[in-house]
Amino acid sequence: MRRTTQKWISLAALVCLWLANPVPVLAGEPVLTTVDTERAVATTPPYVAMLFHRLTGQPPDFDAWAMASDAYGAANSFDKDLVRREKATDALRAYNLITFDDPIIVDVPVRLSSYSRMRQGFLIENFKPDTFYSFSFLGRDYAVVPLDLMDYQWLSFENMPALESLAKKIETDQGQAQMQLWVTPVSADKDNPLQLNEKNYWLLSGRVKKLKIYDKSGKQLIWEGVSREEAAQNRQHVLDLYK
Numbered sequence: 279m280r281r282t283t284q285k286w287i288s289l290a291a292l293v294c295l296w297l298a299n300p301v302p303v304l305a306g307e308p309v310l311t312t313v314d315t316e317r318a319v320a321t322t323p324p325y326v327a328m329l330f331h332r333l334t335g336q337p338p339d340f341d342a343w344a345m346a347s348d349a350y351g352a353a354n355s356f357d358k359d360l361v362r363r364e365k366a367t368d369a370l371r372a373y374n375l376i377t378f379d380d381p382i383i384v385d386v387p388v389r390l391s392s393y394s395r396m397r398q399g400f401l402i403e404n405f406k407p408d409t410f411y412s413f414s415f416l417g418r419d420y421a422v423v424p425l426d427l428m429d430y431q432w433l434s435f436e437n438m439p440a441l442e443s444l445a446k447k448i449e450t451d452q453g454q455a456q457m458q459l460w461v462t463p464v465s466a467d468k469d470n471p472l473q474l475n476e477k478n479y480w481l482l483s484g485r486v487k488k489l490k491i492y493d494k495s496g497k498q499l500i501w502e503g504v505s506r507e508e509a510a511q512n513r514q515h516v517l518d519l520y521k
Contacts, residue, residue, distance in 0.1 A: 317490075317499075318458060320385035323415040325376075328369075330420055330482055332376045333466035340366040340373075346416055381460040381487045382422050384411045388457040388491070390433075393445040398436045400448070402457070402491075405431040410472075411459075412479060421472055421479035424461050424486050426505075433491065433501050444500060447493065456496035460488035 324343075331338045344350055344365035353361040391401035407428060410421040435441055448455070461484040471478035491501040 317492075317496075318383050318460075320458070321382045321413075323413040323420075326382060326413040326420050326422065326482065327415040327418065328373050328376055329382070329463060330466050330480055332373065333378070333463060333482065334468040336468060337373065338369075340369045343369045343416065378463050381462045382482075382484065384422065384457075384459040384461065386411065386457055386459075388455050389453045390448055390455050390491075391453065392449065393435070393441070397432075399432055399434040402431050402433065403453070410479070410481075419477050419479045421481050422461055423481055423483045424459065425464070425483050426485050430486055430489050430503075433503075435501075451494040454494045455500070456492040456494070458490040458492075459486065461485065462487045 327338065341362060344362045347361075347365045350358060350361050350365060389403045391403055393400060405427055409427055410423045413420045413422065435444070463482055463484045465483050467481045467483075471480050473479075485507075486505050487507075488504045489502065490499060492499055
């Protein structure tokens with residue numbers, strides 16, 4: 279009985295703390311780990327292509343996708359038709375399993391600014407209002423556009439004990455770092471591709487769900503955060519456990 283009472287007292291204190299501190303635009307914090315064992319696998323170009331077709335309601339040519347597969351190319355003339363049908367079926371199954379809740383995970387290098395003593399943090403210099411991330415599949419180019427990317431340009435490192443050594447490491451690496459960005463898809467444009475550098479990019483827009491920054495090697499996690507919506511969902515999930 280005593281343990282139960284203590285649990286509810288702790289929960290009440292936690293709820294009061296949340297209510298007193300509104301969720302910021304980005305709920306993030308500096309992190310120092312030797313190796314991130316939970317590093318996600320980046321999204322592949324075929325998945326982005328499938329997602330684009332799913333968002334626009336235009337199923338792709340699954341036979342053409344099947345004939346572009348390594349398995350079809352390696353099959354002998356007697357088995358090619360069988361392999362084509364099998365791979366087309368696999369592609370259709372994967373297409374039907376796609377949900378819009380699954381984020382696109384972009385894995386790219388970024389450059390951090392020098393540490394700002396006045397604002398106590400770093401700037402991701404690669405983030406611009408027109409930034410997009412490109413994927414190519416079967417001769418088509420796709421552009422993933424995070425609509426709210428500029429909200430995540432600033433990484434706060436306030437009151438971090440190991441800040442001096444971290445700032446020195448980033449300086450030694452000349453600001454080079456690795457980033458994983460989770461983007462939840464919102465919509466796609468099947469009519470108006472972006473024309474850039476003699477390419478037509480088919481646009482998929484989304485909103486940032488999560489962000490992780492690693493050192494130059496991509497092994498040491500130094501900062502992570504989630505969007506306001508994701509933080510609110512996580513908070514609600516914890517509260518639901520105590521209903």
